[in-house]
Amino acid sequence: MTVERATRADLPDVERLLEREHLPLDGVRDHVETMVVARHDGRVIGAAALECYSGGGLLRSVVVDAQWQGRRLGHQLTEAALEMARQCELPAVYLLTETAEGFFPRFGFTAISREEVPASVQESVEFRSVCPASAIVMRKRLPR
Ligand SMILES: CC(C)(COP(=O)(O)OP(=O)(O)OC[C@H]1O[C@@H](n2cnc3c(N)ncnc32)[C@H](O)[C@@H]1OP(=O)(O)O)[C@@H](O)C(=O)NCCC(=O)NCCS
Secondary structure, eight states, rough: EEEEEOOGGGGGHHHHHHHHHHHOOTTTTGGGGEEEEEEEEEEEEEEEEEEEEETTEOOOOEOOGGGGGTSSHHHHHHHHHHHHHHHHSEEEEEEEEEOOOTTGGGGGGGOOGGGGHHHHTTSSHHIISSSSSSSSEEEEEEOO
């Protein structure tokens, strides 16, 4: 298994994974440059994407094929996305989740209110239209 940067050719597989896990597809194609995938025998079995805005990053589309869940791939993908955020010197990373608020605290994410999210991140497609108001918002601050 490898975790590496995604290419445009990975998008159909990533979208299939997202669909299967009922995660939003909208806007994901715009962020392939800051997307990572996990592969096994050349097949995409997991993904994570970071959207970069002036106020911080938005971690989205963290997904692992159901057959491969529970083998630390979610950890590796999340860490790889956070590393991209550090390299971009983003001050913080935000996420919206309805299904995995218990997964992200181990990486330093804590729940916050939507009002605490910078405007540039709130204007993202996921914030504006995809994730319902009931979704939990989380933030991880990154050291300067
Ligand atoms: C969430 C997800 C990415 C985790 O990936 P994974 O490879 O299965 O997770 P890992 O093997 O790295 O980590 C396993 C640990 O995470 C926990 N975990 C996994 N999914 C979880 C969830 N949805 N909520 C809370 N904890 C979760 C496991 O209980 C396990 O805990 P432990 O280390 O204390 O035993 C994966 O389950 C998935 O794709 N879920 C469906 C899509 C989804 O909800 N994505 C999040 C969108 S914001």
